[in-house]
Amino acid sequence: MSKSIFELVDQLPTGGLTISMLNALDFAAPGQWQNTVGFVNTIKTVTGETDEDLIQQIGERAVYLYNDRSQGYQRAMWLYQTVDSTDKALGAAALANKVGESVGFLSFLGNITPKPDKAQTIDLCLKLVAELVAFCQINGIPGDSIGDFVASLGEYSGESLIRMVALVCVDGLIPLGPDFILKATSGISNTTPQELEKNSTFSNIKDSIPGNDSSSKLNFIGESFDSVKGWMSGLVSSQNLTPQKVVSNLSKFMEVADDKLDYLAAFIDMSTNYYEHTGTQTLARRLIERAIAEI
Secondary structure, eight states: OOSOHHHHHHTOOSSSHHHHHHHHGGGGSTTOOOOOOSHHHHHHHHHOOOOHHHHHHHHHHHHHHHHOTTSSHHHHHHHHHHHHHHHHHHHHHHHHHHHHHHSGGGTTHHHHSOOHHHHHHHHHHHHHHHHHHHHHHHHTOOTTOHHHHHHHHTTOOHHHHHHHHHHHIIIIIHHHOTTHHHHHHHHHHTOOHHHHHTOHHHHHHGGGSSSSSHHHHHHHHHHHHHHHHHHHHHHHHHTTOOHHHHHHHHTTTSOOOGGGHHHHHHHHHHHOOHHHHHHHHHHHHHHHHHHHHHO
């Protein structure tokens, strides 16, 4: 990792599409997320401290913990960044596929790009697995601790909760529809290890996914999604989430046509990095909380 944690937090944007999108999703997790940026500002927000010397000590300890490679913080940061960067390739492929369908002479593109539903299903499941593995890295527990992760979801708040809400809304409901959980469960169970290996996100993060080979990693991905179905379903029902409701809120900051949801999903993939943004905030918070506990 070339940048320190304070640089990453200091460089978080205060505006743009990612921030607008996350603000638009506030309806699904009311008041949970504020876009806290700046390392010193984050320390003050998390701890309530005003003593400059203590703030300096907390910052130095947090930086030390992040830089300690025996801890999992840098690995978690890398996961948040990586699932977002490969997202852009998925978005471009999905857009090319739609262009291929609607414009005759480009129809060959449809043959060389992944079908959006299958690609989106794998993407959704891999993002979830990245969240699970990052959670384990941050908390210093084995990377296959599905039970601990599922138990923790009930305690998710702030930037961690809005990240999972965004996952459900923009990687689940919009591209796959109201029955996205069923579609994803079916889609991942019908995915072969060979198909998985062709996925660019998987290629990038496969070494972080528990399992000895693509087949066992695929099983882990399926188990992970299966274990979180209940939480996702609960979120959808408690907030009465539908693709239309999500789009209605997103349309406050972008023009959206109801019959162009596949374009919208691709556009969001290509133009936002909500996983990296909120992941950086989650990591900063955890580091600061640990640092003050150790001082």
